[in-house]
């Protein structure tokens with residue numbers, strides 16, 4: 216690549232007027248099952264920004280919905296379960312995911328790889344801890360108290376749940392790679408709620424199994440979470456080729472923590488997009504400065520695009536990253 220690659224988590228979505236337009240009258244989950252709509256929404260930010268990767272438009276809870284877990288995605292709230300999952304029988308009732316459960320995903324990726332030309336398509340899945348949090352809490356949670364209660368109180372049920380979710384995520388990622396995705400990102404958005412020792416005991420073996428299952432495909436594996444400064448070395452050891460870094464830690468400090476041999480992705484604070492043009496430029500430069508000398512850097516935000524972000528500012532960030540890192 217002639218410059219540092221750049222894409223944005225949540226680059227598709229409510230920040231784009233063209234997204235709001237095509238989503239009118241369709242629920243989020245319905246939209247995810249319509250291949251032509253998925254392809255269109257995935258392509259919108261690629262056309263608008265000239266980003267160096269597309270991220271497949273879907274949601275981390277889609278595979279759960281696809282195998283019959285009763286849930287909805289509530290606008291302005293997020294994924295909400297009809298019933299929280301906290302008992303052994305409920306865990307045992309969660310099935311496995313087969314490619315036939317998500318035929319529309321294979322179809323959408325087929326449409327996309329045809330249209331994207333050389334632009335890579337990033338597939339993704341939720342990591343077991345983050346999915347477990349939605350299932351056990353019943354919806355979005357700040358403190359993850361029921362999730363941790365299950366984890367600490369009944370380790371057998373906890374590992375059974377994590378193992379079931381790992382199977383689902385691994386199968387879901389494999390469907391995407393088999394259909395043509397050229398990289399994958401495992402989103403463990405909420406795992407930063409755990410200490411390193413709890414991560415190692417209760418979570419890491421499961422995320423590791425997912426990432427290992429993809430090794431033979433040869434696609435780069437990105438492993439991302441928020442508030443994970445203390446977990447980064449373990450997240451690398453779980454099998455990442457690229458470690459995603461949120462905005463709480465500089466990329467150079469993150470590199471010291473993860474060591475050589477792994478690329479970093481990140482890490483502009485998504486709130487910076489609301490600042491003056493000069494402030495945005497300075498902050499983008501600071502991220503690039505911090506990344507100079509790394510074995511690999513993928514420019515991104517430290518978390519997803521905020522829905523009220525101005526697309527013009529994101530477009531300017533892409534231009535700046537491309538211009539400044541051209542070689």
Ligand code: CP3
Nearest residue numbers: 224225226227228243273274275290291292293402404519
């Ligand atoms: O990044 C992209 O452009 C691809 C699309 C994508 C979505 N969700 C679309 C979406 C991705 C990668 C996700 C992953 C996801 N979903 C994560 C991990 C990433 C992260 O942000 O940490 C998480 C935690 C979820 C759960 C979830 N789904 C939340 C918190 C929300 C937002 C709720 C809201 O309305 O504020 C959703 C719904 C969702 N997923 C939307 C989009 C575009 C908004 C729904 C809409 O537009 O109607």
